[in-house]
Amino acid sequence: MTSTEYNGYLYVHFKRESADGEQIYFALSDGNDPLQFRDLNGGEPVLYSTLGERGVRDPHIVRSPDGDRFSLVATDLRLYAGLDWDRHQRRGSRSIMIWESSDLVDWGEGRLVEIAPPEAGNAWAPEAIWDPEQDAYLVHWSSTLYDNPEHEGESYNRIMSATTRDFREFSEPHVWIDRGWQTIDATVIDHEGVYYRFLKDERSRSGGAPLGKSVFCETSTSLTAAAWKPVAEGIGLGTIGQGEGPLVYRSNTEEKWYLWIDEFTAERRYVPFETTDLAGGEWIPSTDYRLPEDPCHGVVLPVTAEEHERLSTAWPEARSAEGR
Numbered sequence: 001m002t003s004t005e006y007n008g009y010l011y012v013h014f015k016r017e018s019a020d021g022e023q024i025y026f027a028l029s030d031g032n033d034p035l036q037f038r039d040l041n042g043g044e045p046v047l048y049s050t051l052g053e054r055g056v057r058d059p060h061i062v063r064s065p066d067g068d069r070f071s072l073v074a075t076d077l078r079l080y081a082g083l084d085w086d087r088h089q090r091r092g093s094r095s096i097m098i099w100e101s102s103d104l105v106d107w108g109e110g111r112l113v114e115i116a117p118p119e120a121g122n123a124w125a126p127e128a129i130w131d132p133e134q135d136a137y138l139v140h141w142s143s144t145l146y147d148n149p150e151h152e153g154e155s156y157n158r159i160m161s162a163t164t165r166d167f168r169e170f171s172e173p174h175v176w177i178d179r180g181w182q183t184i185d186a187t188v189i190d191h192e193g194v195y196y197r198f199l200k201d202e203r204s205r206s207g208g209a210p211l212g213k214s215v216f217c218e219t220s221t222s223l224t225a226a227a228w229k230p231v232a233e234g235i236g237l238g239t240i241g242q243g244e245g246p247l248v249y250r251s252n253t254e255e256k257w258y259l260w261i262d263e264f265t266a267e268r269r270y271v272p273f274e275t276t277d278l279a280g281g282e283w284i285p286s287t288d289y290r291l292p293e294d295p296c297h298g299v300v301l302p303v304t305a306e307e308h309e310r311l312s313t314a315w316p317e318a319r320s321a322e323g324r
Contacts, residue, residue, distance in 0.1 A: 010311060120144065185199060
């Protein structure tokens with residue numbers, strides 16, 4: 001579908017660590033406004049995970065090439081049960097949660113799919129993008145990798161990937177991005193045959209990594225390219241102190257893109273930025289936006305007028321978020 005066929009936006013996300021926070025929440029745009037959102041379902045989750053660690057984070061939705069099928073993937077992790085980061089990265093879940101729908105409303109039963117290899121300690125922030133070169137979805141996520149069965153010693157997160165056509169059978173996973181240091185939270189958008197990939201530099205900020213804990217961008221004409229061209233580093237710094245969980249989407253009505261960055265240690269969480277030139281790498285803060293309460297790492301999906309109406313009808317307890 002083209003942007004002219006869309007007439008609204010769906011924001012899919014989780015909320016901060018609480019009894020029900022790490023589940024799937026929906027928020028819907030006010031008509032075709034790309035920066036004004038209201039909670040659906042009275043601000044309560046629309047999907048719950050009862051499998052694996054019984055919590056889901058970092059949800060992402062991909063629309064099928066024909067536009068008639070949606071696949072939702074999410075991290076199998078519940079930090080409310082414990083903030084043992086060493087355990088989560090060394091011996092956490094190697095599976096992701098997957099739901100599927102034909103209408104964005106009926107998602108059926110979710111399933112837990114092991115996707116990371118045995119040498120991985122975790123599988124974080126999965127996303128999917130259709131790759132016409134491979135005639136398959138490229139699914140990518142972050143994993144630490146170890147060279148021993150006990151997962152002992154030092155390691156770091158790198159970006160893994162696998163391909164699938166049905167979100168049931170996956171190819172053997174392999175390393176997609178390895179900088180030699182921690183990278184997480186990759187997301188990709190394509191524009192006129194060029195892919196723009198945003199990631200978080202997870203290194204602690206220091207002399208060796210002055211732009212650590214922030215988002216950078218690189219580009220390529222192929223998702224499987226060995227080398228990508230740098231576009232921008234430290235995106236958003238100055239407006240935010242540090243950031244992660246980038247999500248990016250195009251305006252339905254004009255040549256403009258929006259990039260949200262999660263200021264994860266701040267109360268406000270997601271902060272939107274915008275640009276009219278993806279290749280330029282210059283992102284300015286958006287000044288007029290309204291997001292749901294506690295908006296965490298997720299995805300904004302352009303939707304048609306029919307889909308927008310269906311979502312609004314399915315969860316009639318929608319309420320407006322407080323202005324920001």
